[in-house]
């Protein structure tokens with residue numbers, strides 16, 4: 001293989017490693033994102049429960065106030081009963097007293113129901129808070145893991161970029177720009193071997209004439225199909 005192609009192959013190996021690390025870096029936060037989604041969902045569920053609790057408590061206070069006022073009214077009406085002169089007035093007041101009593105009984109029932117519901121929702125809130133605490137701990141842990149992983153990948157990439165800069169200097173500028181152009185178009189694989197007349201990049205056959213020339217190794221050849229840089233490799237060679 002020609003030395004300039006050998007250098008390009010070296011550059012390509014570094015670039016492929018950098019590309020793999022970039023992919024790893026992109027994928028790294030996926031688990032954290034999933035956890036954060038679950039965390040947001042749990043927080044929302046907790047908020048819904050808290051809102052439900054406060055509206056239950058509000059309603060309970062409202063009914064308790066009503067009950068208190070109506071109890072006062074009931075006492076007054078009962079007191080007034082002793083001072084009534086006519087039978088008609090007496091019966092009307094009795095009816096009113098009955099109605100207040102009936103309504104107050106309903107209020108007492110509603111307060112009891114609200115209390116039961118408040119107890120239930122309070123327990124649900126406690127359980128939800130525990131679940132949220134667990135997720136919060138997981139998020140915190142995953143953030144630490146991600147930070148470490150990111151640092152590790154970045155360190156590796158920095159080292160590779162340093163190596164890359166050295167190798168890149170050895171490549172002739174016009175060859176380098178061709179390489180860079182193809183690298184971005186061909187997912188990193190630019191320098192490929194030809195085995196038994198087949199291009200390792202696109203799997204197409206190289207014309208026999210070109211293959212014979214390629215074996216001479218007198219200049220850099222490119223695949224007529226995919227334009228990658230090619231070099232001949234005997235079937236018994238590895239790599």
Ligand SMILES: [Zn+2]
Nearest residue numbers: 199202223226
């Ligand atoms: Zn090809």
